[in-house]
Amino acid sequence: MKSLAELEQIKLKAQTDMAARNKSGKRIVVGMATCGIAAGARPVMAALVEELHTRGINDVSVTMTGCLGLCRLEPLVEVIEEDGSKVTYVHMDANKARRIIAEHIVNGQVCKDLTISAEEVK
């Protein structure tokens, strides 16, 4: 069973980590309006956070946002670089989310086959 006492360890670990952290400024946002939720966005967000956590990456934030206006392509994920440029991934699932962390976030290679532009030319 989880106990609130575990928060003490999380606090100590985070306080130590945060001092040594370099901010990459990268952000990941997941569309979480009715359309996204119904299409499976919540487990996508969970997979993104879990994969970052497993790999010990703590300088990339994952947050939810509202409807991005492309309901038919949900679940949608955007990876936003520090300079504001972004890559939009469509029809996401948990496995594709883990691939994005490995290939895009860790290796710096955009998963071109999962992007909105790959989908639009189909």
Place this chain on the structure above:
Amino acid sequence: MRDLSLHLLDILTNSVSAGASRIAVSIRVNEQEDSLIIRISDNGKGMAPDFLKKVTDPFSTTRTTRKVGMGLPLFKEACEITGGSMTVASTVGVGTDVTARFVLSSIDRLPLGNTGETLSGLISSYPDRDFVITFSNGQGDDSGLDTMDLRERLGGVPLSEPDVYIFVRDYIFEQQKQILGGI
């Protein structure tokens, strides 16, 4: 939507959009009354009486990206299909209260799902807001989580930390299962 925790996530994002700083969720099961009651109360900007009247109409929405708003209509449907009912009360400048009463034993009632994953996503995305979730089973067992308590225990560590997300998700889901069982 596959389960009620996904509907809950959708309704809670309305509270966030309404600028609420404190959002409370209560999930109560009463086996004698054969009911499951999910109540969401927020201190957001509230809705004017005219908008409130048509809030469960799928063609009402305040958003600008599209012209339909399906969150509350779908939640209402999920509720009424069991023989239950949903009410929405709101006051401009005070907040909104959504109460959905489900018939617990109805074959058409969706399972509750993982409310932990619903709350952890919201808490990490909106770490400056307060969320409270309470479970009760009508037998005196109550449990839940309040982010005010969480924040105090974490002493300045942001609620958006991945470690916190995972803890919150697993902790809330365990509380849910312990108090409400596998409903």
